[in-house]
Amino acid sequence: MLNKEFFLGIICLVAGIALFFGIKFLSGDNNPLFNNNKFYVKYDNIDGLEKSNDITINGGVIGQVTDLILIPSNNSWLVELTIDEPKVLGQLTKQSLFEIQDDGFLGTKIILLKLAPGDKVFPGDTLNGSSNGLMSQFSRQFDGFDIQQVVSPILELLEKITTLTNDIDRIIVSNEKNVNGIISNSENIVKSLSKNAKNFNNLINNLSDFSNELSSFSLPEISVNLNNDLKKLNSILNKIDQGNGSVAKAINSDDLIEEFEATLKSIKSLVEDFEKNPKKYFKEIKLLRK
DSSP: OOOHHHHHHHHHHHHHHHHHHHHHHHTTOSOTTOOTTEEEEEESOOTTOOTTOEEEETTEEEEEEEEEEEETTTTEEEEEEEEOOHHHHHHOBTTOEEEEEEOSSSOOEEEEEEOOOOOBOOTTOEEEEEEOSHHHHHHHHTTTOOTHHHHHHHHHHHHHHHHHHHHHHHHHHHTHHHHHHHHHHHHHHHHHHHHTHHHHHHHHHHHHHHHHHHHHSOHHHHHHHHHHHHHHHHHHHHHHHHTOSHHHHHHHOHHHHHHHHHHHHHHHHHHHHHHHOHHHHHHHHHHHHO
């Protein structure tokens, strides 16, 4: 009769075998007991390729990546992979290409197998590989580009902006009272303008009315009337200058001026005599009353 220790040993053995195959399966090795489907591909850059990533051909999965080996001498990578499809193994040649590509937009990588006619391969051979992922394309486009040429001017610009900002802060702090005064005065001006908004509106309305009145005037008619008046005035002045009329005689006659001066002198002598002998004139006034 079998004892408990025997059953326990069987269970542990099965569990160990299951664990071994499970680990191999998760690592991408679907046939851990066979090594006739393992190959190696050398890459300068694996673009984030990981173990258990799929190997595909025409959209179908034919194998997986089983290991990633870094070569320290030149910082390149040796990728171990397995091919599970016998028909693909029969067509695989040394001229075939294993190309790393992006699998969607989530950053997952796959290896695309591109079959080509050529020499027969054997398990463990190192085959050709290339990378066509987004990072590889980016790296190739900017190959030889010195990023320092772009970064240095940006850093200098940021440094100048920082210095300018510090200077502005220092000026504002040192002139805080003046700035506050300017702000206060601005607020008072705005309040004053808001209080006198009605006056400004009235002024604008008056200017508008005045403009309308000016537009209603007939400028040609005003010009004609003014021209006629100037002609009349010019005619009068010409007559005066020529000596025609009483006004011209009064202005141009020397006798009239002399008579006017004599009259003024007589009035002046009469006033002086009155100031010297006022009694004389009072007596005459009394005689006139009698």
